[in-house]
Amino acid sequence: MPDSNHRFFDGLNQTLTLAWRTLVQIRHNPWELGDFSIQPVLFLLLFLYVFGGAIAGSTEAYLQFILPGVIVMNMVFVTVYVGHGLNMDLTRGVFDRLRALPIARWAPLAGRITADLVKQAWSILLLLAIGFLLGYRLEGTVMGLLGMSLLLLTFALAFSWVMVWIGVIARDPEHVQLFGFTALFPVTFVSNVFVPTESMPPWLQVVVELNPVSLLAEASRGLLNGEAFLQPALWSMAWALGIGLVFAPLALRALERRLASGSSP
């Protein structure tokens, strides 16, 4: 079927063009870059120097522990941009403009998600670079580092669907941020990103150990620090699969419904 192949490649091209559009905005709005890179750096510095000594005995030891966790936490927060941007397009009529063009139906959404993955990769690189500047030592292998990046990007891809769903059902972009961040704060903090699980009460330990953010943080520590990672990595991928299977259809159906009810401006 050369014709449908052809159409598929056109769709890929359109996806890349739309991803370009999302990323080129950063050039005119460098503050947006600050949104998703300065904040995690601040978190890192704050936790490192304020709590580091108390939690891990020394800043150096704490950095080895916290850097992978902060990278995971930031990955989760960055997915909010997918929902925010999508909602902006829906409420401002840009989505309609795109839908009236002879392009692949899936390209606008795919473009957003692709752009998000680029932002994700950038955030991971940035946090790693800052980590190295602060004295982080990579004890694992470069393969481990790549593995962690792949793991996080895969999870981000699945988790994006939660944000796509929120982006579709929220009335305006501000609500996406409100819902998104409000829901994500407890999820990221009730985890082992900042403190080891052992220091928590037993009932909380159960929750924390089931939290995909904890599982990802543990797997990332394993991959970066050259320790065991397989089990948490597999569990977090199971989470990714589950989240994707539940939220992708949910989000797509909500989008269908929103478009059919014609609720543009």
Place this chain on the structure above:
Amino acid sequence: MDAIVAEAVSKRFGETQALDQVSLSLRPGTVLGLLGPNGAGKTTMVRILATLLLPDSGRIMVDGHDLLRNPQAVRRVIGLTGQYASVDDKLTGMENLILIARLLGQSRSQARTRARELLRDFSLEEAAGRAVQTYSGGMRRRLDLAASLVGNPRILYLDEPTTGLDPRARKQLWQRLRGMVAAGMTVLLTTQYLEEADALADDIVVIDRGRVIAKGTPDALKEQVGGQILRLRPRDPLQLAEIAEAVAALIGEMPDVDGRTVSCPVSDPALLTQVVRRLDEQGLALQDFSLRGASLDDVFLKLTGHRAESGETAEEGDQGA
């Protein structure tokens, strides 16, 4: 072959029957004015014709393609400028146009050339490199229109393109549209203003509450209303009924009495002098009287028996155009 044929298109949103068996057709190279007050169903019709919304029932052919069976083919021949500018605020004018051109399959250099051309045509060259969020309302509208022309569409939909523009910007846009039509474009234009439909459209379809209530050329429509409207305000409000009677005797039908004024359509200017003379003879004094062109309000009053609910007529006043 007609550029657009829509037959018995209906659309309901919950309790609201937004479109009720609307039919219209559009000849290639002409302008169709879809005229109606706020809430008439204009935007709904445009969104359906632009493949953005599915009708509940009806048949639509656009440029020979069945819109329900082959929407993608329809998208290849249309350009859409919605009621609200739908350009990306965070991109520059140039980038917005390049984005569309690239999505339409143009190469990088083709896209650049096309974007420059359009920016020049729409006097946006100076603002080309600025983010759209710094544009005035009028500039944004022009960019929006330019964006819908990137792919050289054969058929252009314009949903209230001049609502909110100042008179100067409105006239400039009319000029542009006339140029585009002269170059062979087919245009479906919605508007709340009879004047605008009159100035631009070859044919007019008037809709109200989702129904077509009149169709025809602008002249034919105005003829129906009587062309001009005579308004009389008595000095003594108690004489309102007497004045209405006197006017009825002259024009052969009861005029519209609304609060403190009597008004009626007149097609013969000589009627004015007759009315004034007759009232004078009967000793009925007037506070003032006026004769003015028929408006959309008058068309509505005549066609539906109710006044058009006043809608937003200017939401984003703007100078730069």
